[in-house]
Amino acid sequence: MSVAEAPRARTAAAAAAPRGTAAVAALSIEGVSYSYGARRALNAVSFSVQRASFTALLGLNGAGKSTLVALITRLFGLPTGRISIFGDDIGRNPGAALRQLGVVFQPRTLDLDLSVMQNLQYHAALHGIGRGEARSRAEALLTRIGLADRAGHKVRDLSGGQMRRLEIARALLHRPRLLLLDEATVGLDVKARAELIGHVRRLVIDEGVGVLWTTHLFDEIEPSDDLVILHQGRVLARGELAQITAETGTADLHAAFRQLTGGDSAGAAP
Incomplete structure (x- = not known):
């Protein structure tokens, strides 16, 4: 079941996009399927993330969210469908596509024995950023995140x-x-979760960053988010929450999710 995406106002950063690029999505996923042997993990998944927007990909554990992340980041090869970042196809032009992408994976990938600054400088070196510029950027970011x-x-x-x-x-x-x-937010307490989500949402508003936020927690979704519901490898609905509840004839996200998934809400937080 699909809910059509309605146009919505974007931030000033989105409005200031160069002429001719406004219609290009930050992330476009078209007809993506993936299997682990005989098990189909993703089945013809299609949706987009607009520039300067917050898109929440909601699904229970095992819905296919992490498989999709692995495909977007090219940890897995893409056998079926197309993925592009700001119009650059990740298969045909991976360098240009991935240069526009920043990723926070579910498992933590920091070097625990290096300092905070050393972790950032090492990452900057991988991207070819000079030492002086890397330090300047790192200091600015650490100030912004309170570290x-x-x-x-x-x-x-x-x-x-x-x-x-x-x-x-x-x-x-x-x-x-x-x-x-x-x-x-896996493993974080309530306060840390709220602070982290708030920080990411401010990036959308202040910096015009497009965000794809995957979660199984209902309380991380806000009514104005672009919402994609993924279940057993299929997109069941997409659009703003009000659209999805109207389409399903339900009062809230919990009820809409239960209806769309046939009552399968085990593991989802209230």
Whole structure:
């Protein structure tokens, strides 16, 4: 079941996009399928993430979210369909596509024995950013995320929430226009979750970054989000929450999700 996406106002950063590029989505996924042997993990998945917008990909554990992330980031080869980032096909022009993408994976990937600054400088070197420029960008990002006073501390001494904020800073170091976060709040307490989500939402407003946020938690969804419901490898609905509830004739996201999935809501948070 699909809900058509309605046009919606974007931030000033989106409005200021160069002429001729406004219609190009930050991320476009078209007819993507993937199987692990005989098991179909994704089945003809299609949706887009607009520039300067927050798109939530909601699905239970096992819905196919992490498989899709692996395909977008080219950890897995794409056998069927097409994925493009700001119009650059990840198969035909992977360098140009992935330069515009920042990623926070579900497993933490920081080096615990390096300092906060060293982690950022190492990542910058991988992107060919000079040492002086890398330090300048890192200092600015650490100030923004409230970790400037921890620059010389080893990562293992940070809290879980601080590590996630550092991973977001690292993902933004090469100044991508699309940010992909896969279950980024897993293992965080309620306060740290709220702070992290708030930080990412401010990036959309202040920096014009397009965000794809994957989650299985209903309370991370806001009514104005672009919402994609993924279940057992299929997109069941997409659009703003009001559209989805109207289409399903339900009162809220929980009820809409239960109806769309045939009552399968095990594992989803209230």
